[in-house]
Every structure is written in C-alpha cells, then in structure tokens.
Amino acid sequence: MRTSITRNRILTVLALAGFVVFLVYAQTNWDAYRLRILNLCAVYTIFAVTFNLIYGYTGQFSLGHAGFAAIGAYAAALLTMSPEQKAANFFLAPIIPLLRDVEWPFLPALLVGGTLAALASLLIGWPALRLRGDYLAIATLGFSEIIRVLFVNWQRITNGSLGLKGIPDHTNVYWSWGAALVTIFVVKRLVDSSYGRALRAVRDDEVAAQALGVRLFTHKMMAFMLSSFFVGVAGGLMANLISTIDPKVFMFFLTYQIVGITVMGGMSSLTGSLVAAVLYTVFLEVLRPIESPFDLGPLHIPGIPGMRMVLFSTLLLLVILFYRQGLFGQREFSWDGLLNTLARLHRRVTGLWGRTPPPSTVEKGEQ
Amino acid sequence: MSRKKVLLVWLTLSLLLSLVAAGPVAGQEDEIVIGVYEPMTGPQAAGGELTMQGVYLAHEVRPEVLGRPIRLVLVDNRSDKAESATAVQRLIEQEGAVAIIGSYGSSNSMAGGEVAERAGVPVMGCSPTNPLVTEGKDYYFRACFIDPFQGRVMAKYAVEELGVEKVAIIQDVAQDYSVGLAAFFREAFIELTGDAKGIVAFTAYQTGDQDFTAQLASVMAKNPDAIYAPGYFGDGALLARQAREMGYQGYILGADAWEAPELIEIGGSAAEGILITSHYHPEAELSPASQPFVELFMEKYGERPSAFAALGYDAYMLVVDAIERAGTDDPKAIRDAMAETKDYEAVTGTITLDKNGDAVKDAVILKVEDGEFKYVGTVKP
Numbered sequence: 093m094r095t096s097i098t099r100n101r102i103l104t105v106l107a108l109a110g111f112v113v114f115l116v117y118a119q120t121n122w123d124a125y126r127l128r129i130l131n132l133c134a135v136y137t138i139f140a141v142t143f144n145l146i147y148g149y150t151g152q153f154s155l156g157h158a159g160f161a162a163i164g165a166y167a168a169a170l171l172t173m174s175p176e177q178k179a180a181n182f183f184l185a186p187i188i189p190l191l192r193d194v195e196w197p198f199l200p201a202l203l204v205g206g207t208l209a210a211l212a213s214l215l216i217g218w219p220a221l222r223l224r225g226d227y228l229a230i231a232t233l234g235f236s237e238i239i240r241v242l243f244v245n246w247q248r249i250t251n252g253s254l255g256l257k258g259i260p261d262h263t264n265v266y267w268s269w270g271a272a273l274v275t276i277f278v279v280k281r282l283v284d285s286s287y288g289r290a291l292r293a294v295r296d297d298e299v300a301a302q303a304l305g306v307r308l309f310t311h312k313m314m315a316f317m318l319s320s321f322f323v324g325v326a327g328g329l330m331a332n333l334i335s336t337i338d339p340k341v342f343m344f345f346l347t348y349q350i351v352g353i354t355v356m357g358g359m360s361s362l363t364g365s366l367v368a369a370v371l372y373t374v375f376l377e378v379l380r381p382i383e384s385p386f387d388l389g390p391l392h393i394p395g396i397p398g399m400r401m402v403l404f405s406t407l408l409l410l411v412i413l414f415y416r417q418g419l420f421g422q423r424e425f426s427w428d429g430l431l432n433t434l435a436r437l438h439r440r441v442t443g444l445w446g447r448t449p450p451p452s453t454v455e456k457g458e459q
Numbered sequence: 460m461s462r463k464k465v466l467l468v469w470l471t472l473s474l475l476l477s478l479v480a481a482g483p484v485a486g487q488e489d490e491i492v493i494g495v496y497e498p499m500t501g502p503q504a505a506g507g508e509l510t511m512q513g514v515y516l517a518h519e520v521r522p523e524v525l526g527r528p529i530r531l532v533l534v535d536n537r538s539d540k541a542e543s544a545t546a547v548q549r550l551i552e553q554e555g556a557v558a559i560i561g562s563y564g565s566s567n568s569m570a571g572g573e574v575a576e577r578a579g580v581p582v583m584g585c586s587p588t589n590p591l592v593t594e595g596k597d598y599y600f601r602a603c604f605i606d607p608f609q610g611r612v613m614a615k616y617a618v619e620e621l622g623v624e625k626v627a628i629i630q631d632v633a634q635d636y637s638v639g640l641a642a643f644f645r646e647a648f649i650e651l652t653g654d655a656k657g658i659v660a661f662t663a664y665q666t667g668d669q670d671f672t673a674q675l676a677s678v679m680a681k682n683p684d685a686i687y688a689p690g691y692f693g694d695g696a697l698l699a700r701q702a703r704e705m706g707y708q709g710y711i712l713g714a715d716a717w718e719a720p721e722l723i724e725i726g727g728s729a730a731e732g733i734l735i736t737s738h739y740h741p742e743a744e745l746s747p748a749s750q751p752f753v754e755l756f757m758e759k760y761g762e763r764p765s766a767f768a769a770l771g772y773d774a775y776m777l778v779v780d781a782i783e784r785a786g787t788d789d790p791k792a793i794r795d796a797m798a799e800t801k802d803y804e805a806v807t808g809t810i811t812l813d814k815n816g817d818a819v820k821d822a823v824i825l826k827v828e829d830g831e832f833k834y835v836g837t838v839k840p
Binding site: 123124125126128129132177180181183184241244245247252253254255257258261330333334335336337338339340341377378379380381382383384395397398401403406407410411414415 | 462465466469470473474476477478499500504532533534535537539540541544545548549551552553566569570572573574577578589590591594595632633634635637638639642665
C-alpha cells in the first residue's frame with residue numbers, strides 16, 4: 093500500500109510538471125484564439141468545481157454563482173483599471189473619489205474580489221442557509237439578481253448599465269489555470285478531510301448528521317463561503333480576460349450554464365466538473381463550422397445559425413438519458429483506476445480480441 | 460457498453476460533420492475574407508437577423524473588390540460578451556478576416572472591439588450606439604450615429620418643432636442605450652431652453668417591468684408637455700398604453716429601438732402619434748443610394764427594409780469601399796482608408812466618419828400614424 097501511495101505521488105508530480113510544460117508551450121506558441129479558449133476552460137472549471145462543492149458535496153442548491161462572480165469581476169476590474177481608463181469610462185457620472193486613482197496589481201485585486209464575494213456570501217448565507225432545497229435556490233437566485241440590479245443602479249461605482257471597458261488583460265493561462273489548480277487542490281483536500289465527510293453527511297441527511305454532532309450551519313457556511321471566494325476570483329479572471337464587463341454578463345443565464353456543466357460532469361466528482369467544463373468550452377468552438385454553409389458530398393447544406401446549440405443539446409440529452417449521474421457520477425480520477433484500465437486494455441489487446449468477461453468493477457480508488 | 464457506444468457514435472459523428480464543414484471552405488487563394496459577428500441566437504437574435512438581411516444583400520450586390528472575390532464569414536456571438544470576444548478572435552486567427560462587421564448590441568461590440576484593437580483589424584459596427592464602443596479605439600468605426608447625437612436630435616425637435624417646455628424622462632436603467640440617450644436628451648434640452656426646471660421628472664424602470672403606472676402617476680402629477688422614454692419597443696408600447704389609459708394627453712417620444720411592428724401591435728391606438736428618432740426610413744431621400752436599395756431589398760425579401768438591415772448594408776459597403784481605396788487587403792491600410800471615409804453616399808445618409816470613428820449623418824423623425832411609421836422630417840447633425 094505504501095509503495096502505491098508513493099508511486100501515485102510521483103505520478104501526480106510528473107503529471108503536474110507535464111501540465112506546466114504544456115501551459116508554457118501553449119502560452120508561447122498558440123495563437124490568441126486558442127489561448128482564449130484555454131483560459132475560458134479554466135474559468136468555467138473553477139465555476140463548475142465550486143458549484144460542485146456547494147451542491148454536489150454539501151447538497152445546498154444555491155443559484156447565486158452569477159452574483160458572486162459579478163462581485164469578483166467588478167472588484168478586480170475597478171482595482172486594476174488605470175485612472176485614465178476610468179475617467180474615459182465614467183463619462184455620464186464621475187466615479188467616486190475613493191476608487192478614482194487606485195491601480196493595483198492583479199493578485200491583490202483578485203484576492204479582494206474573492207474576499208468581497210465571500211463576505212457577500214456570509215451576508216446572504218446567514219439567513220438563506222437555514223432554508224432547504226427549492227427555497228434556498230429561490231433565495232440565492234433572488235440574491236444574485238439583487239446584486240445585478242444594484243450594479244445597474246450604482247452608476248458612480250460600477251458605471252451602471254454602460255459597463256466597464258479597457259480592463260487590463262492580465263489573465264493568461266498561468267493565472268487562469270493556476271487559480272483553477274489551486275481551487276481543485278483546496279476543494280479536493282477539503283472534501284477528503286473530516287470536514288468533507290461531514291459535508292456529505294449533511295447532504296445525505298441533515299437530521300442524522302446533526303445527531304452525530306455535525307454543526308450544520310457552520311459546515312454549510314464554510315462550504316458556501318469557500319465556494320463563493322473562488323467564484324469571485326474566477327469572476328475577476330473573466331473580467332480581465334474579456335476586458336469589458338457590464339451587469340448583463342451576470343444574468344441568471346450564467347448560473348444555468350454552470351449548473352448544466354456540473355450536472356453533465358457528475359455531481360460530487362471534481363474530475364467530472366473539470367472534464368465537462370473543458371468539453372463544454374472546446375466543443376462549442378469545435379462545432380462552429382457546422383453553422384457555416386458546406387457541401388456534404390452532393391448535398392449543399394446552408395449555414396444555420398444555432399446548429400451547434402442543437403447538437404450540444406442532444407449531447408446533454410444523451411448524457412441525461414444514459415448517464416443519470418453525469419459522465420463521471422461520483423467517481424474521481426485516480427492513478428490506480430487509470431493503471432487498472434490500461435492493464436485491462438493491454439490484456440484485451442494481447443488476448444487477440446479474445447472475449448474477456450465484461451469488467452463490472454467500478455474504478456473507485458482513493459487518490 | 461451500449462451507452463458508451465451511443466455517446467461515442469454521437470461524438471464521432473458531430474466531429475466528422477464539423478470536419479467536413481470546415482474542409483472545403485478554404486478554397487480560393489485570392490479571396491478576401493470579411494468577417495461578421497452578430498447575435499444569431501440568444502435574446503438579441505432578432506436584431507442580428509435583421510442586420511444580416513442587409514449584409515447578405517450587400518454581398519450579393521458587391522461580391523468582389525480589387526478584382527478578388529469576397530468571402531463573407533458569419534459567426535454567431537450568442538448575444539454574449541465572452542462569446543463575442545472569442546468570435547472576433549476566431550474571425551481573425553482562424554478565418555483570416557482582414558476586416559470585420561458587427562455587432563448588434565453595444566455590449567457585444569465592446570467585447571469584440573478589445574480583441575480587434577489588439578490584433579489590429581478594423582471593425583465597422585452597424586448599430587452599436589453606446590459612445591464607449593469607439594472611444595479610445597483606433598480600429599473601431601460605425602455606420603450609425605451615437606446616443607448623444609440621437610438624444611440631442613430629439614431634444615431639438617421637441618423644443619423647436621413641438622414647442623415642448625416641460626418634459627418628463629423615463630429611462631430603462633438596465634440598458635446602456637437608454638441611460639445614455641436619457642442623459643444626453645436632458646443635457647441638450649437644458650442647453651436649448653436654458654431652463655433646468657424644464658425637466659420636470661427623471662425617473663427609471665428596469666427591463667422586464669410590465670407595470671409603469673407608478674412612474675407615470677408621479678410623472679403626470681408634474682403635468683409635462685412630453686414624456687421621453689428611450690427604452691425598447693416592448694416597454695414603450697406598454698408605457699404608451701398605460702399613459703393613455705391614465706388620461707395622459709401630451710406627446711410621447713421615443714428613440715430608434717421603438718421602431719418595430721410590435722410597438723404598434725401591442726400599443727394599438729395608444730401608439731398613434733408617438734414620435735421617434737431613427738436612422739432611416741424608406742421614404743426619406745437620405746441619399747441617392749436610398750431608393751435603389753429599397754427596390755433591391757423588396758425584390759429579395761418581399762418586405763420593406765428595417766433600419767438595421769439598412770445599417771448592415773451600409774456597414775458592408777463602407778468596408779468594401781475602404782478596401783478599394785486602400786488598394787490592398789492589409790488590415791492596417793484598410794483601417795487608414797476607413798478612417799478617411801468622407802461624404803460616402805450610403806443608404807442611411809451621407810456618411811463622414813469623425814475622429815472617433817463615429818458616423819456623422821442625418822437622423823430622421825418618424826411618427827406613428829394609422830398603424831404605420833410615417834416619415835416626418837430629417838434633422839441634420
């Protein structure tokens with residue numbers, strides 16, 4: 093057992109090193125289009141992983157992601173923009189003096205964004221986490237809309253519906269994937285700890301968990317705030333990636349997208365969230381040519397805008413029909429599982445297509 | 460196993476399909492690629508669709524420039540900001556667009572503009588009217604006028620032609636478009652009348668509101684000669700109905716986003732007499748190019764062109780004109796030629812681009828009469 097743990101550690105370190113090499117390669121060699129997609133993958137990964145923490149692991153159906161992302165995005169944007177850009181942006185009503193001349197580096201701006209989002213989640217979580225199921229969903233959805241409406245009306249802080257532009261494009265793959273890896277690491281460590289088991293207990297049965305001595309409110313609050321913190325950071329990354337934001341970006345549609353990705357990947361599977369987020373972002377781009385006119389043999393197919401959304405919806409439909417639990421269900425990626433699968437494949441190939449009994453064992457290894 | 464097979468088959472099929480689709484496009488060597496990014500799906504799809512009618516027609520009329528064929532590549536931006544940025548990036552990197560047209564919705568255009576600016580590819584906006592779209596951008600231009608101008612036009616018309624002395628403004632605080640127009644209308648109105656008290660009320664609603672009675676009651680207590688409500692047509696129709704039902708007798712003024720058949724359908728008799736500013740009307744002889752366009756459009760689509768279709772047509776023609784004058788397909792040269800656009804006879808008027816890249820041209824005033832938008836007059840910049 094000890095050797096396999098060491099082996100897995102080494103493999104993890106190697107994989108991480110490989111990934112870093114890949115990021116360096118991508119940042120220096122890829123064109124801006126691919127880099128943008130790679131960055132978006134990371135942002136959506138953070139969104140999905142954090143939603144998984146609050147819903148998949150803790151069982152609290154919160155629909156406040158868009159609101160927290162908005163807080164993080166606006167904080168990071170206002171803190172990193174240059175005073176000249178702010179002056180140009182706020183042409184209807186001047187910005188409040190407090191924010192007028194600040195121009196921070198990226199990291200503190202992101203952290204402030206995350207912290208503000210976490211504080212906001214404390215405010216909303218205090219009353220709302222006492223609610224369950226649908227009621228919590230409604231309360232958090234309402235909260236996220238309140239944030240948006242506030243941002244529309246705070247003309248002198250957020251420039252209202254005119255939005256902000258000229259946000260410095262600090263986000264590159266190191267920032268975005270760095271943040272995504274930290275998020276995955278922290279969430280993974282949390283859900284594997286005793287706190288994580290308590291969270292799952294809360295999810296499965298609140299009364300039983302309470303009877304076993306789990307402090308419901310504290311645990312829910314912790315998961316909620318942690319998740320909001322990273323959502324805020326992801327919002328900041330997004331703002332500095334597309335370099336312009338306005339309150340319309342943070343409509344509830346963003347939350348639904350995140351829920352969709354997470355459900356597709358599988359509740360309580362971080363691997364699932366990661367894979368689904370990357371799949372979602374990459375696939376929508378890969379499928380783009382379908383919308384332009386093309387020839388399929390003798391058939392001329394005219395371009396139909398929205399075709400890729402149709403194809404994508406069928407994918408979601410297939411996943412829901414055949415994989416009720418999402419692509420990964422509750423399973424996580426593990427080196428043991430991967431090696432087992434590889435060994436099985438190897439056996440099958442060397443067995444010259446010989447029928448091996450169907451592998452029914454589910455790979456469910458610990459990391 | 461069968462589930463996995465279904466999924467696998469689906470994945471391979473759709474990937475194959477996209478490969479096939481991507482395949483034969485890059486055919487001709489000497490073609491010039493003009494990219495278009497518009498909302499073809501999502502909440503703004505209707506606007507994108509109208510714009511594309513004009514762009515397609517323009518492409519049919521002028522399919523080549525500098526003796527080389529033009530390939531028009533449309534990418535959908537899903538009415539989404541992040542997607543707009545990706546779309547423009549794709550047009551530049553993957554499709555090799557030397558110039559770009561788009562997008563309906565200022566929010567989308569601002570996201571696309573940041574990308575185009577960095578890549579150094581010129582963009583011609585068709586209908587984004589938020590001043591921030593071209594502000595500080597060397598590579599963003601537009602075929603339409605901007606909100607400040609439109610607000611000023613209506614203020615001028617209200618003061619000089621209608622003799623309005625007291626006006627109430629109801630803005631949609633969630634729309635940059637509406638906030639901008641309201642602010643500039645107010646500024647111009649005060650400037651023209653010299654009377655800050657002439658603005659008797661300045662109130663707001665949110666996109667999606669259905670009930671305007673509270674705002675209207677407070678506004679009507681001030682007894683204004685006119686109500687200026689520069690929002691979208693759905694809100695406008697409801698607002699007009701509720702105002703008339705509450706016994707309001709004065710003028711109701713709106714802006715170009717009210718120019719939709721729905722304003723009249725929903726508004727019914729309450730819509731009669733509404734005055735709006737707009738970019739274009741088929742009857743307005745804005746330039747010698749107007750009439751031939753209307754005929755061509757009727758022939759192709761069997762209906763009268765909307766302002767957005769006209770702007771889409773103009774945006775394409777302005778881009779082609781710039782490429783022709785540049786004499787090359789180098790984006791930088793096209794940009795320089797575009798910046799020098801002067802007295803171009805477009806469908807929506809004679810266009811000169813100012814130093815910000817915004818079109819300076821006439822606006823038209825339309826009035827709803829007998830269930831139709833009638834042309835009332837033209838206001839010069």
